[in-house]
Amino acid sequence: MEPLVITVEATDDxxxxxxxxxxxxxxxxxxxxxxxxxxxPNVRMAVRRPARVVIGLASPDDxxxxxxxxxxxxxxxxxxxxxxxxxxRRVVLxxxxxxxxxxxRRGSLRSLVSD
Numbered sequence: 001m002e003p004l005v006i007t008v009e010a011t012d013d014x015x016x017x018x019x020x021x022x023x024x025x026x027x028x029x030x031x032x033x034x035x036x037x038x039x040x041p042n043v044r045m046a047v048r049r050p051a052r053v054v055i056g057l058a059s060p061d062d063x064x065x066x067x068x069x070x071x072x073x074x075x076x077x078x079x080x081x082x083x084x085x086x087x088x089r090r091v092v093l094x095x096x097x098x099x100x101x102x103x104x105r106r107g108s109l110r111s112l113v114s115d
Contacts, residue, residue, distance in 0.1 A: 003031065003056030004086065004113050006066070011081045014073075016049040022069045029065065031056040060113035067109050086112040 008015070016034070023032040033054040039047050055066060070082050074095040084091045089112050 003058060004060060004063075006055045006057065006063075006084055006086045006109075006112060008053050008055060009083045009085075010051040010073075011079075011083075012077060013048065013051055014077065014080075015051040015053060018069070018073050019053060021072070022053070022055070022066075025065050025069050026055075026057075026062065029058050029062045057113070060110075063109045063113050070109070084109055084112055 019032055019034050026032065033056065035050045035052060037047050037049055057063060057066070066084075070084075070093055073082060074080060074093060078095050080095045082093045084093070091109055091112055093108060
């Protein structure tokens with residue numbers, strides 16, 4: 001079975017710091033593909049890593065681990081969004097959820113992997 005590929009984009013610049021925790025959480029059930037930043041030889045300042053990552057999941061059930069990781073990411077900052085996209089479907093999770101309850105987000109990414 002081919003992996004279920006999901007693109008994740010953040011509205012802040014902390015996402016690269018969360019690559020490793022996501023990979024550790026997925027273990028062997030998925031892969032995390034991170035962008036490779038090309039640094040021009042004449043650059044005079046630090047190159048910022050893009051706030052984007054691509055996730056390949058082995059099974060639709062593994063999206064629960066991605067949701068748990070997203071909850072941890074969003075809990076650390078009040079005004080951040082994570083945008084998930086797969087095959088033209090898009091789900092946006094916000095830290096400032098109107099309910100204030102992280103459990104309200106549970107199952108929200110399921111629509112990305114259900115065919």
